[in-house]
Amino acid sequence: MYNALVEAFRAAQVASADAFARVSALAAQVGAKAVVVPLHVDHPGEFRRFLRRLVASLIDRASNEFGIAGAPVSIDETRIPVNGYPNIWEAIRAGETPDLDRYWRVLAERYEHCGRALACRQMAETLAASLQLDLPNAVRRFTKVTRLRLKAPSVATAVRPMRRIAVEAHAEVRAALLALAAFAQDAGEPALAGCLRQFDHGEAFGPQQRRTFPGLDVLQYNEYWELRFSAALGERLLAFVAQHLSEPAAA
Amino acid sequence: MYNQIIEKFIAAQQAARQAYQDAANFERDMLAGTGTDEPFFAVGVRSAYRQENELEKFCQSLASNIVSRARREFAPLGARLDIENSAEYERAGLDIHEALRKGEIPDLDKLWASLTAFYKGDGGAATAYRQAASRIVRNFGLHRNAEVKRTAAGVVLKKPVYTETSYRSSRRRVGYHSTQPTADCLMGLATFAGKAGNALLAKQLTGINLYELEYVSREKIAMPGLDITLFNDKWEFKFCNELAEALMLFIGEYGQEAMQERH
Numbered sequence: 001m002y003n004a005l006v007e008a009f010r011a012a013q014v015a016s017a018d019a020f021a022r023v024s025a026l027a028a029q030v031g032a033k034a035v036v037v038p039l040h041v042d043h044p045g046e047f048r049r050f051l052r053r054l055v056a057s058l059i060d061r062a063s064n065e066f067g068i069a070g071a072p073v074s075i076d077e078t079r080i081p082v083n084g085y086p087n088i089w090e091a092i093r094a095g096e097t098p099d100l101d102r103y104w105r106v107l108a109e110r111y112e113h114c115g116r117a118l119a120c121r122q123m124a125e126t127l128a129a130s131l132q133l134d135l136p137n138a139v140r141r142f143t144k145v146t147r148l149r150l151k152a153p154s155v156a157t158a159v160r161p162m163r164r165i166a167v168e169a170h171a172e173v174r175a176a177l178l179a180l181a182a183f184a185q186d187a188g189e190p191a192l193a194g195c196l197r198q199f200d201h202g203e204a205f206g207p208q209q210r211r212t213f214p215g216l217d218v219l220q221y222n223e224y225w226e227l228r229f230s231a232a233l234g235e236r237l238l239a240f241v242a243q244h245l246s247e248p249a250a251a
Numbered sequence: 252m253y254n255q256i257i258e259k260f261i262a263a264q265q266a267a268r269q270a271y272q273d274a275a276n277f278e279r280d281m282l283a284g285t286g287t288d289e290p291f292f293a294v295g296v297r298s299a300y301r302q303e304n305e306l307e308k309f310c311q312s313l314a315s316n317i318v319s320r321a322r323r324e325f326a327p328l329g330a331r332l333d334i335e336n337s338a339e340y341e342r343a344g345l346d347i348h349e350a351l352r353k354g355e356i357p358d359l360d361k362l363w364a365s366l367t368a369f370y371k372g373d374g375g376a377a378t379a380y381r382q383a384a385s386r387i388v389r390n391f392g393l394h395r396n397a398e399v400k401r402t403a404a405g406v407v408l409k410k411p412v413y414t415e416t417s418y419r420s421s422r423r424r425v426g427y428h429s430t431q432p433t434a435d436c437l438m439g440l441a442t443f444a445g446k447a448g449n450a451l452l453a454k455q456l457t458g459i460n461l462y463e464l465e466y467v468s469r470e471k472i473a474m475p476g477l478d479i480t481l482f483n484d485k486w487e488f489k490f491c492n493e494l495a496e497a498l499m500l501f502i503g504e505y506g507q508e509a510m511q512e513r514h
Contacts, residue, residue: 005278009294012274016267023259054293061287 002058002100009050013043044095051092058100062107066115070193071182073111073119080106117247123179124244127237130176131227139238145217146234150176150225154205162204163222173201173225180237184215187236192216253313253359260309261356264302271296303351310347310357314340317359321366325375329453330442332370332379339366377505380446384506386439390432391488393502394510406495408488410436412481422465423483430461433486437461440477440488447497451475 020041059077067073078087082098085091091098111118131148132138140147152173154163165173181196195213211218215233219226229237275294282290318336326332340346343358343365350357370378388394391408400407412433413426425433441456455474472479476494480487490498502510 001281005274005281005293008274008277012267012270012294015270016263019263019266020260023256023263026259027256050293050295053291053295057282057291057293061282061285061290064287065285 002054002104005054006051006097006100009047013047017041017043048092048095051097052089054100055088055092055098055103058104059107062104062111066108066111067119068116068123068182068186070185070197071119071123071179073115074122075107075111077107080110117244120240120244121247123182124241126175126179127183127241128245130172133241141231141234144231145228146231146238148227148229148234148237150227151223152201152220152225153223154220157204159204161206163207163220164204165201170202177201183237183240187233187240189215189233192233253317253363254356256313257310257356257359261306264306268296268302307347307351310351310359314345314347314357314359314362317363318366321363321370321375325366325370326379327376327442327445329445329450329457330376330379330383331438332375333382334366334370334378342369379442380501380505381508383439383442383446384502384504385509386435387443387498388502388506388509389512390436390439393506394512405489405491406498408490410486410488411484412486414483417465420465422467424465425461434461443498443501444477446501447494449476449494452477452494 055077059075060072063072063075066075078089080087080103082088082091082103083096085094085096088098088103128134130151132151138149150173151169153166153169155166156162157164177196177199181193184190184193184196191214196216199211199213205220207220207222209220211220215230217228219228271294275292275296278292278294282292315336318334318339321339322332322334339362343362345357345359345362347357390410393399393408410433411429413429414423415426417424437456437459441453444450444453444456452475456477459472466481468481468483470481472481476491478489480489
């Protein structure tokens with residue numbers, strides 16, 4: 001399938017080059033040899049760029065397909081040798097045309113069975129890091145709620161009391177929220193999952209502002225956000241993280 | 252014939268676009284089959300702007316190539332014919348940008364026809380000689396002081412040429428701002444020599460390379476019929492009598508406009 005697309009693109013390149021070559025030939029025929037300067041089109045470069053985009057889209061598709069809905073498995077394609085090159089990017093850089101259908105089969109073989117477990121583990125790792133579960137007071141249990149802390153450093157905005165997530169923390173907070181959403185979906189709380197997916201973490205907030213979602217309250221402090229799960233849900237989250245972190249990495 | 256080339260070029264552009272569009276459609280169908288939510292596409296189709304821009308650039312370069320073909324073909328042998336692109340476009344009523352905006356093919360055949368009508372036969376030669384004469388008149392200042400020094404051996408004309416020290420020897424070389432006027436002057440004289448039938452002189456004048464030339468004051472370049480004495484701030488051109496006669500006739504015929512100019 002991918003190889004067919006590569007062939008189609010090659011054909012398009014050849015067809016367009018032919019069309020322009022016919023113009024030059026006509027110009028040469030009428031004796032205006034120097035009159036038409038052939039346009040320079042970098043066909044090999046164009047082809048290489050196309051291959052890179054295609055491989056990126058292939059890997060994107062694989063990580064979506066082999067992961068859990070909402071938590072794509074992150075695929076390390078840099079360790080998969082291709083045609084004697086260390087990885088597929090090096091092969092493309094060297095001017096090879098890798099067999100992409102075969103590459104897809106390799107990815108499928110590697111990730112089809114362990115993909116879901118791997119995605120869960122990656123989710124658990126993300127959550128453990130951003131909830132700082134290695135700190136002694138990371139978790140506090142009350143009768144009705146379980147309180148966790150999400151690391152979220154923020155900076156003051158121009159409008160005085162309002163604050164915003166620091167630039168370098170955006171990616172982590174986003175990843176943590178998406179992982180939580182995926183967990184909620186997995187745990188049978190689609191309402192919470194939907195809310196978390198739509199939660200704009202980059203929005204300015206007043207300190208100690210509270211956001212209320214079904215089964216989860218978020219209190220936004222300066223240096224961290226306090227997550228108050230309903231007790232049962234919080235226990236399930238901790239159990240989820242503990243279970244997937246304790247499993248040995250499959251891949 | 253040029254219009255035909257443009258038509259073929261447009262057809263080629265459309266064929267190329269169609270080819271890429273087919274590949275893009277193929278990819279779209281293929282990824283739709285995999286059920287990805289937000290796929291991104293690897294095949295790029297060029298934007299309409301880039302395609303139009305390419306066409307316009309192509310037409311521009313084709314038009315300027317046509318003019319330089321006229322420069323080559325209509326100039327008399329060994330002479331230089333200056334033709335300005337924009338003036339020729341105006342005479343032929345050619346506006347490439349406007350024509351393309353209206354969706355027409357810019358009429359380059361008409362441009363070639365107008366160039367041919369204007370410069371073919373004696374037209375190109377007359378223009379080239381007029382340009383050469385005006386270069387000679389301006390460079391020797393003939394329109395300013397009418398006195399020309401005549402000696403028994405011939406006629407002496409002076410041209411100011413500023414020189415600077417050369418960094419690699421104690422000799423002098425033509426200064427930066429004098430190079431182009433001097434080259435114009437020599438080119439005009441070469442054209443005149445060709446017209447006067449002194450082909451050897453024309454060849455030698457064309458052969459002088461001002462970027463390489465280094466001399467000491469009062470050095471002399473001797474050529475058949477013309478001696479040039481190189482001073483530090485002027486060059487003296489000494490024409491032999493018969494050549495001087497021919498030069499005066501040449502200027503009288505082609506240089507009248509330049510003689511009328513006042514600066």
